[in-house]
Amino acid sequence: MLLLALDTATPAVTVALHDGSRVLAESRQVDARRHGELLLPAVDRVLAEAGLKLDAVSDIVVGVGPGPYTGLRVGLVTAATFGAALDVPVHGLCSLDGIAHAAGLDEPFIVATDARRKEVYWARYAPAPGDRPEAGRSHRPIRLGEPAVDRPADIADQVAGVPAVGAGALLYDTVFTGVRREGPEHQSAGALAALAADMLAAGEEFLPALPLYLRRPDAQVPANYKVVTPK
CATH class of the missing domain: 3.30.420.40 (ATPase, nucleotide binding domain)
Structure with missing residues (x-):
């Protein structure tokens, strides 16, 4: 088993590799405005630290939120893309x-x-x-x-x-x-991966890898917006 876990539901862009027993490598950078820029380099970094290639991954684990629309979808789209490219399951977990x-x-x-x-x-x-x-x-x-x-x-x-x-x-x-000020402030992909490893070992079900927004996105279509189509 080799789990690739990632989460962008909080300001932390976090990625980890877990072998079913322990975290092999983890990255976390806190920047609420750069999820798209930071996520893929973080994946490369944890793979390099663990001395592994992406094709060794057996499962993808992704935090589904709740979280802000823009940041959250970066992680979910990336997880879905990896899952499709590697032909491996994508497991959703509440962040x-x-x-x-x-x-x-x-x-x-x-x-x-x-x-x-x-x-x-x-x-x-x-x-x-x-x-x-x-x-x-x-x-x-x-x-x-x-x-x-x-x-x-x-x-x-x-x-x-x-x-x-x-x-x-x-x-x-x-x-x-x-x-508890000594407690975790943001997400840790290592903790998310450890939770997923326990659940897989116990045969428990996961959430679908779909966004848990809890409210509408900030961007809205104007109320009086008119669609113009070519004649």
């Missing part, structure tokens, strides 16, 4: 789940990322039944319900005092008063 996997918390908590427009993408998580923070054991938090997008003030009574990680929680720390 918040990857951040939750990296958090390593053994209590109920929240992941919140910056959704812009003074909103956050967020979801609740709980430790898996019987899970314990044992050394070397994979930590598999369970998402409680579907991700949402909200203004922080509108969910203040739901999140106040609850342990929280992610850039959204850090940005609105007067609302997410239980924010």
